[in-house]
Amino acid sequence: MKQELKQPEQPAPKAGARVPLCKHLMQDGARCRAFAVRGEHYCRHHLRYKGMRLWTGRRQLRRYWRLRLPKLDSMANVATARACVEWAENAGLISAEAARLHRQAFKEATDDLTWIQDAIERGALDDVELEEMISDFLR
Numbered sequence: 001m002k003q004e005l006k007q008p009e010q011p012a013p014k015a016g017a018r019v020p021l022c023k024h025l026m027q028d029g030a031r032c033r034a035f036a037v038r039g040e041h042y043c044r045h046h047l048r049y050k051g052m053r054l055w056t057g058r059r060q061l062r063r064y065w066r067l068r069l070p071k072l073d074s075m076a077n078v079a080t081a082r083a084c085v086e087w088a089e090n091a092g093l094i095s096a097e098a099a100r101l102h103r104q105a106f107k108e109a110t111d112d113l114t115w116i117q118d119a120i121e122r123g124a125l126d127d128v129e130l131e132e133m134i135s136d137f138l139r
Helices: 043-066 075-090 096-122 128-139
Strands: none
Touching: 075 096, 075 128
16 A cells, blocks of 8 residues: 655645745836745745856856965965965865865975975075075976
8 A cells, every 4th residue: 555645734824814925026127926935035936047047157157267376485375375275165166176286285385485494594595595496486
């Protein structure tokens, strides 16, 4: 025997109770005024329409959006770039793999900057060597 799934009974609206209507504004300035979906402000047609617009907008944003990072020539810029990549990953604008590769590059840049700073403090580099290293690093 098949068991029939019973829909939960919804209480009937009280006599004289106001039923919410769709608040979509048409091009001519009139409202849709169809019955709104329970717990929403729009009818099922306009909920789907608004959802499609949001989905399409996100897809277009992902297509045309480019990640612009500062030069990694100081620890502050590395920290800024790291925050930008984290934000872009959380927003879904770059993949987890791309974010992982960026983080790896940031770690290498941090290690190089730390090494150069330690060499300067020890006095192991003179000005000419330092300028050459920095110009090679920034290429």
